[in-house]
Amino acid sequence: MTNGISTHRRLLGSSIAISVCLWGAISPAFAQRSAPRDPAEPQQGQPHSKLLPRPAAAIARRSVDEKSMRALIDQLVSCGTRLSLSSWTDAKRGIGCGRDRIVARLNEIAKDSGGKLQVIVDKFDSTSERTSGKPLHLESVYAILAGSDPKLAKTLFIVSGHYDSRPSDVMNAEADAPGADDDASGVSVSVESARLLSKAAATGKGGYRATLLFAAIPGEEQGLLGGYRLLEWAKQQGYTIGGMLDDDIVGDDPSPGAPHRVRLFSGNGEIDDCDSPGRELARAIEEIDGRENIRMIFRVDRYGRGGDHYPFYKAGLPAVRFTEPLEDYAHQHQTPRTENGIEYGDFAKYVNPSFLGDVARDNAEALRQLAMAPAAPTNARLTGAVTPDAKVSWSAEDDSERAGFEILWRETTEPRWQVYDFAASPGETVLHGVSTDNHFFAVRAVGKNGARSIAVPTEMERRPPPLPAGTKQ
Numbered sequence: 001m002t003n004g005i006s007t008h009r010r011l012l013g014s015s016i017a018i019s020v021c022l023w024g025a026i027s028p029a030f031a032q033r034s035a036p037r038d039p040a041e042p043q044q045g046q047p048h049s050k051l052l053p054r055p056a057a058a059i060a061r062r063s064v065d066e067k068s069m070r071a072l073i074d075q076l077v078s079c080g081t082r083l084s085l086s087s088w089t090d091a092k093r094g095i096g097c098g099r100d101r102i103v104a105r106l107n108e109i110a111k112d113s114g115g116k117l118q119v120i121v122d123k124f125d126s127t128s129e130r131t132s133g134k135p136l137h138l139e140s141v142y143a144i145l146a147g148s149d150p151k152l153a154k155t156l157f158i159v160s161g162h163y164d165s166r167p168s169d170v171m172n173a174e175a176d177a178p179g180a181d182d183d184a185s186g187v188s189v190s191v192e193s194a195r196l197l198s199k200a201a202a203t204g205k206g207g208y209r210a211t212l213l214f215a216a217i218p219g220e221e222q223g224l225l226g227g228y229r230l231l232e233w234a235k236q237q238g239y240t241i242g243g244m245l246d247d248d249i250v251g252d253d254p255s256p257g258a259p260h261r262v263r264l265f266s267g268n269g270e271i272d273d274c275d276s277p278g279r280e281l282a283r284a285i286e287e288i289d290g291r292e293n294i295r296m297i298f299r300v301d302r303y304g305r306g307g308d309h310y311p312f313y314k315a316g317l318p319a320v321r322f323t324e325p326l327e328d329y330a331h332q333h334q335t336p337r338t339e340n341g342i343e344y345g346d347f348a349k350y351v352n353p354s355f356l357g358d359v360a361r362d363n364a365e366a367l368r369q370l371a372m373a374p375a376a377p378t379n380a381r382l383t384g385a386v387t388p389d390a391k392v393s394w395s396a397e398d399d400s401e402r403a404g405f406e407i408l409w410r411e412t413t414e415p416r417w418q419v420y421d422f423a424a425s426p427g428e429t430v431l432h433g434v435s436t437d438n439h440f441f442a443v444r445a446v447g448k449n450g451a452r453s454i455a456v457p458t459e460m461e462r463r464p465p466p467l468p469a470g471t472k473q
């Protein structure tokens, strides 16, 4: 037996050595489009398009004002509780106190924006199980930076955090609920993004073609009431949603080995062979901010939890959620107390300003580039099934600021797009010698400024195979 095991170990050892060797020898091939034993597509090699560099003047990490972000979190915590069922009129305690602090901070920022940032309070009623089935008065705070392009100004890129908080019992309006991480942190990211981006707009350096909306909303803990309202409000105002970035629990990074990447959640979507617009937004953000900063998670949210991106996601719109790397549940949804030597409560002392500042920069830079980009293409289609060539077609309105379109592809097992080719105009491009069946395809618009729209994956026209009579599809 002993011998057998050691022989086995030796064999195992040598096979590991061989595979390490092989890996070393073939690893450059893994970086290529296809593994060596698959047919090359196309045979004659991929087109070599010159790619425009992304926009210059990225938001510098040092320009993020961590101190002001922390100060806003402290002010929100000082309201005692911000449960949506607490007082809207008491200036010192309750959710109305939270609203006042956010409005005051945004008004300061608006003053420095040369009148470009507009702050509004959207009042509405909403009902859920967690409002005891009765209409609850709620107020959302929005700061709006109007886009410069007459057409694109009706496209909205949103960053949002929720300013309500909760103790252990979601119906208890009396208990303390500091809500520093959940979600004063997300509110501070939204507000700091407003400062960073409106400052550039004031000096004429913004170049945002689409409209930016920086939201701080209530009602999340009572059932995403502010998120549903934000979607409804945007539609009522005639906006199209270009992208929605929800920041919820983004203030801490407590695990050993920090700093870690922020997590970015995106749902799969419901169309076969075609990821959701949220997934495409996540890919765009990762590409803008870098893999070293963003950890994409291909799941709509953490299990058992929800967020304000969800109503947008369910409506088929591009929406994602940022959340810290690994959460500490003793510091969320907990009435402050100490039990068995463990301190419970969502206190500001656990906020990590450096991590929070990174998240603010990642959000602001993503919003900046997305708002500079041309409109995403529409009607992206894939045809050419059962032929040697894939054909990708799409539509787009005229845009003198657009350089053209990038046709993207990826192996069906690959998480990220690569650029296959460039086309100057909308219409159809034939991918000679490329099968429709071995890759996914997408198109995105590229501005002369180098900003890219989110990708729009192609949909294939479905022709069901002949089936036995009476078979349900």
Ligand SMILES: [Zn+2]
Residues within 6 Å of the ligand: 162, 182, 183, 220, 248, 249
């Ligand atoms: Zn939350």
